[in-house]
Every structure is written in structure tokens, then in C-alpha cells.
Amino acid sequence: MTFVDGPVTVRVPATSANLGPGFDSLGMALTWFDEVTAEVTGSGLTFDITGEGSDEVPRDETHLLYRAMSAAFDLLSEHPDGLHLTCRNTIPHGRGLGSSAAAIAAGVVLARALVVGGGDRVDDTTLFGLATDLEGHPDNVAPALRGGFTISWIEGAAAETLRLDVEADVTVFVPPEPVPTSVARGLLPDSVPHGDASFTAGRAALLVAALTTAPERLISATEDRLHQSYRSEAMPDSYKLVRRLRVEGVPAVISGAGPTVLAFAHGLEAWTPAGWARRELRVSPEGAHLTV
Template sequence: MPPFVDGPVQVTVPATSANLGPGFDSLGLALSLRDELEAEVLPEGLVVEVEGAGAGSDGTGVPRDESHLVVRSMRAAFALMGEQPPGLRVSCRNVIPHARGLGSSSAAIVAGVVLARALVAGGQLLASDEALFDLAADLEGHPDNVAPAFYGGFVISGREDDRWYAVRAGVDPRITAVAFVPPTGVETKVARGLLPDVVPHADAAANSGRAALLVAALTGQPEHLLAATRDWLHQDQREPAMPETLALVRRLRADGVPAVVSGAGPTVLAFGATDTSALTASCPDGWACHDLAIEPDGAVLLT
């Protein structure tokens, strides 16, 4: 059996925004907001430490036991490699807001599988990048956030012949982003529960055309971003769970700003040029505003 390496090992993982308007469950971007995590093997037991998002001690924080998402993801990766450590310490410094549509769960999953592989001697031989990505997408259930969290940049992802795929594409260097984050979140399962089972063929056709245009706009023709980010499949349908989010999206788009619901919401992601000062001035009272770059790197081991 492979021995474990002397720890600790550290990883940093980016926030992500999925869908980007019409690219439902298929398009995702890595953003320059990163969680940092550390793990090491212990002789026994489990220690989970959390700072930042999810650290609340009033019942709002994340669990500190085997049900913690990073720990569950590490256990799955250890099982993939045929080994479980006798004990674990996991430390999380969370910057990515939880339940806001910025990929916090995908960041936790990707961090967990990468940390686990780094703790096993010869882990790269036992679990390739493709195998880890497949596992992370299986754990999340869809790849649109996991793919940019793992690989970085702009990624088109999906499932074909019972396998996940992820294809990176370049991003025009003129494109930046601003994330408007409301003070309260919306759980992904709630947002998904508002989506209809059937959509009109005309809406599906229009949406697929805009998704294709969005790839072209992000990779080199940002002047088309406003048209390319129009959605027919999920944003308006989710308005009952996040009315202020949709109001902000419409207000920004009326001013010519390519704005979308980030992931399942309720964060609003707006694309801009290098100078985003005018955009940040649009932040509603009580919301947080993050001036972000498109992050070229996904999960990065620091040790």
C-alpha cells in the first residue's frame, strides 16, 4: 500500500461562475477569489478548522466532522487510490461566499480531491488529473463549476458516453468581471427546483445560439457580450427566489452592461473592461462588490 507523505500540504482553489447567462450547466469561469486549505495525516482522529465563510458558531457554520464537504471529498479520493489515512487534520481559510452562486461547494470538492492526492506518495500515478476531475464532477453532480475550479480559466464542460469532459478556451485579456454579492444566499437545490421540466423549442434554439455566441465573445470578441449573455432557460424562472438579483441584472443590462446571474444565484456577475469603477458604483446598499479578474489557474498546490 502506498505510504502517506509528511504533511502538511496546501492548496488554493478559485471561485467560479457558471452558466454565464445562456451556458446552462456547461460554461464556467474561474475568478480571482481563492480559498486556501491545508491538510495533513494524523495518527488518529479528525480535526476540522474553519476560518472565514462558513465559520459561524451559531448553527450557521459548516460541520466539523466527517460530513464536511472537503473531508467527504478527500475520503472519496483516498478510496479511489485504495488507501485511507488513520487520521486527518483539515484547515480551511474560506474567502468564497457560501450559497451565493460562486462555486463554494465546487471549490471545497476540488480542494479535497487535490489535497488527498498530494498526501499519498505516488498519488499522481494512482489518480490522474482526468480521474480526479471525473471524481469531483461525480461528487458535485454537474461539471460547470468543478471544471474551472480544477483547470482554471474559461471551460466548456459536460457529459458524453458516461464520461465528463472539460475543454478550456482562451479569454480575451480585455475582459474583467465584477461580482455583486447580496447579504443572504439561496441554496442551489431551491434555485433548481424553480426550473420547468419543459421549455419551448424556440427558447431552446435561441438559447443555444447565444451560448455559441458567448464562446466567441469571451475568447476574442467582447463587443458581443451583451447579446451573448441573454438567457431564456433559467434566470427569469428563478426570480421568485431572488427578486433583487433579477432587478439588478435588468437594470445593468438596460444600461448596456453584460450582466448575468452567477450560477444558481443570487450573486450578479457583470462583465466589464479594464476600468470597472463605473460598475462598482452600481453596487446596491448592503451588498458586497468584488472587482475580479478571470483567473487562469485552477487548483494550485502551494507545497
């Protein structure tokens, strides 16, 4: 038998990349999850989608979840005749909380789990490399797959990641309107002053220490001069909230490409802008994992 009998379900976390100075390298899994169930069928591709983005995402082969599964099936040299996919989406789309990385992570994990002996044929390192190729960079897919706090980089042509266990209170402030990642990236300059690069490199190193052994350093460790200010014109209210929180001593950053604001603290109800959602979270020790 090539495929397992019955459905397989994966739970995958939201993620926050960059965390201030760790541009395209640092990421963190959060206790906020999407859940996807896949089952091999006789023919065709069908979807049952509820929650975030259910009125907007495609229900055909162009869906990112299916594209990730198809790429993993290619790697396994196995393709089912049909699939039924059930998506329970809670992670907001286009808000800098890793919804695309969650879809990719869910897809590659599900495809491997659906193939009998898939875990023996494709290991976690290979799966991470595939997910990185699909996403374009490893900063979100690393924590989506492995949980915790991750440091990721490209070694030659291969994606590498180092996972650390950290504990932290996190609050996210989610604005009502998205900002496409392509728009946010398009605002970045081709080069930055050497002083800004040196400053941010030092803060990125400090952030690793702050999240593991020196939380009192988080306000300094989350400073950045590489990307957040350049993106402010696409998300002025988010950037304003970051600055206001930091003036009050709260370590706050733009989550990923934004426009969500992430703060390393709880009890920030009074700071929630009108019309925004606020959610208190923790760092998730688990990445994408199969559920029984």
C-alpha cells in the first residue's frame, strides 16, 4: 500500500520573523495554530476551508497548501489520485504572522505522513530544505517546522537552522488591513550605511542572549536599523505603536514584514488601537506536528 488508510491531521503554529534586528534570519513559533487534515481519495481535489481567508483563498491546484504537498509528493515519487483537504485557519493572512509558512509546513509534513514509510524516505533536514525553497527564505518555515526560537541561514545552496528553547510572554496587535510581503520588501533600499548594518548585527547577537539568558536586555536587543523604518510608510500606525511602546520601556517590533506589532510582554490591553485585535501568546515549543 503506497498511501496510509484514513485522514492525517497536522497542527502548525503561527510564527514571527526578524524580531527586530534578525532580518531574514531569526524566527519564533507562537502558541497560535492552524489545523489541516488530508485524506487520499479516489480522484480529484476538494477543499473544506473555514476561518481566516476562507472567502479569499483558491480551492484548486494553485492553493499554497496543495502546491507544498505536490512538491513533497514529487520528492517521494508518489502522487495520490485524489485528495480531500480540510483547513481550519486561525492565523491571519497578510499580517506578518507566517500564514504562508504555516501552509507550506503543513503541506510538506502532511504529504510525507500520507506516504507509507515517508518518514524513512525523506528526513527532517530534507523537508526543511524543500520548505525553504518553496517559501524563498528560512526565517518563518524554520520555527513553523521545529518550534521554539530559530536562527537560520543559507550555507552554500542549503538552508540551515539552529533551534533554541526559550520562554517569553508575547502580545501581538493585529491591524484590520493586511500589507502584502511584496509591498513591504519593495520599500527596502538596495544598500544601508555601514554604521546601521554594524549596529543591527550587534543587536541581533544581543537578542539571542536576551531571549535565552538575559531578558532584561530585550529593549536594547530588539532595536533595528535595517528594515522597520523603511517600511513605515506602508504601515504608519504599526510603526507608531512600536515607537510608543518602546518609549514606555516595552520591547516591541514589527512582526515579520508587518503590519502586526509584537511586544515581549503581557498586560497591554490599554495599548490596543481601536479596531485592532490583540492576542496574548507564548513561544510554542512545538512546530508542525501530527495529531492523533
